[in-house]
Amino acid sequence: MKAIVTGATKGIGKAITMALAEEGYDLGLGARNLSELDYLSKEIKALHPDLEVITKSADFSQKHETRNFADTFIHYWGDIDVLVNNVGKYEEDSLDNFSESNLKSLFNINFYSALRLTQPFLPEFKRRKSGHIINICSVLSKESRNHAVSYSFSKQALYTYTKMLREELRTYNVKVTAILPGSTNTASWDGLEAPVHEFVQPIDVANGVIMALNSNGMVEELEIKPVNPEH
Ligand SMILES: NC(=O)c1ccc[n+]([C@@H]2O[C@H](COP(=O)([O-])OP(=O)(O)OC[C@H]3O[C@@H](n4cnc5c(N)ncnc54)[C@H](OP(=O)(O)O)[C@@H]3O)[C@@H](O)[C@H]2O)c1
Incomplete structure (x- = not known):
């Protein structure tokens, strides 16, 4: 099984990467x-020498x-099982100091990154009639925060894209999950x-991803919030 993770070296991406390694996935990071x-690759290979890490x-x-x-990765692997x-x-930013250039910059990294990376893999997911796409959204995909205006917009776009993708791909037996973390350390x-x-x-968050991957059903979305959220 082969999985790709973006933003793999730190935080949530690193935790997901290490959890996928535990599950035996070859990794494209x-x-x-x-x-x-390079450091992450060595860390994984030290724990899981048999895995391929690219x-x-x-x-x-x-x-x-x-x-x-x-x-x-399409040239090297041909197909993948999981795209995170x-x-x-x-x-x-706020409605007062909000700028179009900031909005564009956050859309590029929070929304277009997923749209542009997913698109080239779709034909192979559909042909094989299997696979799983996991999009790391945010609780702000469904709520608005007045001091994170551009971020909220961009994560709401990602969440809407995730729902559209799910409806498109479910007829091909391909799963699509939105993970919506609250403030994460x-x-x-x-x-x-x-x-x-x-x-x-x-x-x-990584445990949520693995639960979604291992479920026989379609985990459509998963919200994980702090117990007593202040942020
Ligand atoms: N932390 C939270 O409270 C929270 C809550 C809800 C949702 N999320 C979402 O969870 C995801 C991960 O967040 P995080 O807090 O774990 O982030 P993080 O700790 O800041 O780590 C970001 C990772 O992405 C990479 N990265 C950043 N910008 C990049 C770019 N332009 N191109 C390629 N790689 C880039 C970083 O490595 P390089 O710097 O080397 O590129 C790093 O590996 C994000 O989508 C975030 O919106 C986070």
Whole structure:
């Protein structure tokens, strides 16, 4: 079984990557920083020497780099079993200081990255009539936060895309799951005043992904929130 994870070197992406390795998946991993990808690859190989781990540096906010990343794995593997569109960025803005350039930048990384990476894999998922696409959305895919306007818009677009994809692919026996984490203890919160110890932990999100993958049914969406959410 082969899985691709974007934004694999830190936070939620890394926890999902390590959980997929535990499950025996060969891994195709993307992020921008090549040395962190190399380090992660070594970490996985030390624990799971039999797994194939392929890393490729890509900036998923860029259309051509995203397409190139997809093409690399399509040429090398031909097909994959699992695609985890995890990469994303949190940034705060409000209706007062909101700018179109910020909106575009967050749409590129939080929405277009998933759209552009998924598209090239669809023909093979449909032909094989199997596979699973997991999109890491957010609780803000369904709620609005007035100090994270562009982020909320971009994650709501990703969530709508996920629902459309699910309806399109279910007739081909391909599963599509939206994971909607609340505040999760990752580097995304560095520099912001936040009680990270009260947050959801990356491993909680990874456990949700594995549960969805191993379910006989279609886990359509999974919300994981802090018990007492302040952020
Ligand atoms: N943390 C939360 O509270 C929370 C809550 C709900 C949803 N989420 C969602 O969960 C996902 C992961 O968040 P996280 O908090 O785990 O993030 P994180 O800790 O900041 O890690 C981000 C990962 O993505 C990579 N990355 C960032 N920008 C990239 C780009 N332009 N191109 C390629 N790779 C890039 C980073 O590596 P490089 O820097 O080397 O590229 C890193 O591996 C995101 O979609 C986020 O919106 C997070």
